[in-house]
Amino acid sequence: MQILFLSRWFPFPPTNGSKLRIYHLLRGLAQRNKVSLISYYSDKEGISVNGALRGICDPIHVIPYKGFDPGNSKIPLDLLRITPRSVLDTYSVQVESLIRKELQQKKYDLVIASQFDMAVYAKAVAGMPAIFEEVETGFYYDRANNGYSKLKRFRHKLTWLKHRTYLGKLLDSYRACTVVSEKESLILQRDVSRAIDIKIIPNCIDLNSYTDYHRDPQPNSLIFTGSLKFAPNYEAMCWFIQEVFPIVQSHIPAARLTITGDSGGKQLPRASNVHLSGFVPDIRRMVASASVSLAPILNGGGTRLKILEAMALRSPVVATSKGAEGLDGIHGEHLLIADDPHSYAAAVIDLLKDTHLNRRISDNAFQLVKSNYDWAVVMPRFLELVESVV
Numbered sequence: 001m002q003i004l005f006l007s008r009w010f011p012f013p014p015t016n017g018s019k020l021r022i023y024h025l026l027r028g029l030a031q032r033n034k035v036s037l038i039s040y041y042s043d044k045e046g047i048s049v050n051g052a053l054r055g056i057c058d059p060i061h062v063i064p065y066k067g068f069d070p071g072n073s074k075i076p077l078d079l080l081r082i083t084p085r086s087v088l089d090t091y092s093v094q095v096e097s098l099i100r101k102e103l104q105q106k107k108y109d110l111v112i113a114s115q116f117d118m119a120v121y122a123k124a125v126a127g128m129p130a131i132f133e134e135v136e137t138g139f140y141y142d143r144a145n146n147g148y149s150k151l152k153r154f155r156h157k158l159t160w161l162k163h164r165t166y167l168g169k170l171l172d173s174y175r176a177c178t179v180v181s182e183k184e185s186l187i188l189q190r191d192v193s194r195a196i197d198i199k200i201i202p203n204c205i206d207l208n209s210y211t212d213y214h215r216d217p218q219p220n221s222l223i224f225t226g227s228l229k230f231a232p233n234y235e236a237m238c239w240f241i242q243e244v245f246p247i248v249q250s251h252i253p254a255a256r257l258t259i260t261g262d263s264g265g266k267q268l269p270r271a272s273n274v275h276l277s278g279f280v281p282d283i284r285r286m287v288a289s290a291s292v293s294l295a296p297i298l299n300g301g302g303t304r305l306k307i308l309e310a311m312a313l314r315s316p317v318v319a320t321s322k323g324a325e326g327l328d329g330i331h332g333e334h335l336l337i338a339d340d341p342h343s344y345a346a347a348v349i350d351l352l353k354d355t356h357l358n359r360r361i362s363d364n365a366f367q368l369v370k371s372n373y374d375w376a377v378v379m380p381r382f383l384e385l386v387e388s389v390v
Contacts, residue, residue, distance in 0.1 A: 001390060002034050002107060002109050003035045003109065003111070004035075004099075005035055005036065005038070005057070006038050006111065006121065007022050007115075008039075008065075008118050009040065009041075010042075011023040011039070011053070012053045013281075016227070017306075020205075020305060021134065021204075024375045025112075025114075025133070025382065028379040028383065029386070035056060035058075036057060036059055036060075036102065036108075037057035037061065038061045039061070039062050039063070040062070040095075042064075042067075061098055061102070063094055065117075066089070066090055067090070084163055084166055091120060095121060103128065109390050110389060111125045111128050111129070111131075112133050112386075113130065113174075114134060115134050115136070116135070116167075119132045119174070122170055125173070130174045131385065132171060132177040132178070133177070134179065134180060135184065135198075136179075137167070137188055138325075140160045141160060144159070144160035172193075176198070176199060177196055178198075179199075180201065180202050180203050181327075182200060184326070185200055199382075199385050201378060201382050202372070202373060203308065203326075205305065205309060205369065205375065206376075207312055208376075210284060210312040210313055215288055217289060217315070217358075220252055220352055221256055221289065222256065222293075223258045223259075223287055223290035224236070224237060224240070224260070225293075225306045225310075227261035227264065228263045228266045229261075229264030229266070232297055234264075234266055235298055236296045236298060236320075236323075237259060239296060240257075240294060240344075241271045242269045244296065244341045244345045244348070247342060248345045248349055252353070255273060255352065256273040257274045257275070259276050261278075261279060261280075262278065262279045263276055263278065287315050291315075291351065291352055292358075293306070293310035293315040293316065293318075294348075295319035297322050297323035298322055304319070304323055304324075307323065307324065307327060308369055311334070311335075311365035311366055311373075312369050316351050316358050316361040316362045316365065317361075318336045318337075319336070320338065320339050321337055327373075329368060335361060
């Protein structure tokens with residue numbers, strides 16, 4: 001069949017979690033179908049339209065993405081708007097026209113809109129069989145229900161109310177949607193829409209691409225992978241360096257932390273034995289050589305690909321409950337989970353000191369990924385959804 005795929009991220013090279021998911025979905029779809037791509041791209045991205053995607057998608061259209069700056073909010077006006085300001089600020093007439101033109105010029109059997117930023121073009125695909133791929137509600141829901149000042153809590157609750165109201169109407173234009181976790185599915189059914197067909201398609205990895213990287217842990221080495229430009233990553237590292245790492249170092253002075261990813265110019269708390277590597281095109285060798293991988297995430301939704309990558313490379317993971325959210329991993333069997341500084345530090349110390357525990361956790365985690373989070377295992381479920389919608 002002929003599929004039009006709408007992507008918020010230009011998926012190649014796949015340098016973040018969203019791009020990785022989209023790239024693997026496109027590759028899986030192209031095995032049975034003809035796929036056309038309309039994608040946003042960032043001016044700061046290095047994209048190669050004539051690269052690997054040429055064998056997967058044809059044609060490929062790219063449009064620059066106009067970002068949303070919540071700092072420019074005019075509160076009185078925002079309170080009166082029904083449509084979320086993020087939609088008003090980022091909506092592109094050029095993209096809408098391109099979608100309409102593509103659907104007029106070629107007979108398509110299905111449209112897949114990946115993420116909220118592309119699902120908002122529902123009017124342009126009206127009447128077509130369509131899937132809203134990766135609906136995310138957890139981020140807005142968690143912010144609305146976490147403890148903040150009264151003003152921030154009010155604003156977050158208002159944002160969540162407007163988002164779920166708008167999202168509910170948006171979902172009426174789609175025959176099915178996907179989410180990455182059971183939690184996202186429950187929030188969507190309970191608070192947004194009970195009518196739409198919801199399928200859980202977790203974030204996964206291509207396990208075959210990790211087989212050439214052999215486990216070679218360096219003593220007392222910790223790693224965190226992720227751009228600090230992403231607020232939850234920055235918050236996680238500030239918390240770990242300030243609250244947890246001093247406890248670890250008091251027991252293991254030689255412990256050292258490597259943080260990969262773009263720092264975005266953000267300053268972290270001062271600490272010894274902390275190295276910022278900057279953006280690394282391929283982090284697999286670095287992860288495979290770390291004694292422990294960290295996921296001390298405190299906010300945000302979705303599933304942490306950084307955890308799945310670490311598990312695939314047999315690097316044992318210490319995560320917060322939020323960091324491990326959306327995974328079927330069991331504390332003490334596939335990873336260690338802790339939420340307060342002392343418990344988190346104790347988990348890190350245990351994995352650094354106890355080689356038997358380190359190996360047992362990493363071996364179990366690898367088997368979990370192999371069974372539940374390999375695209376080779378999960379992709380057939382996505383393709384079944386596509387067939388059923390058409």
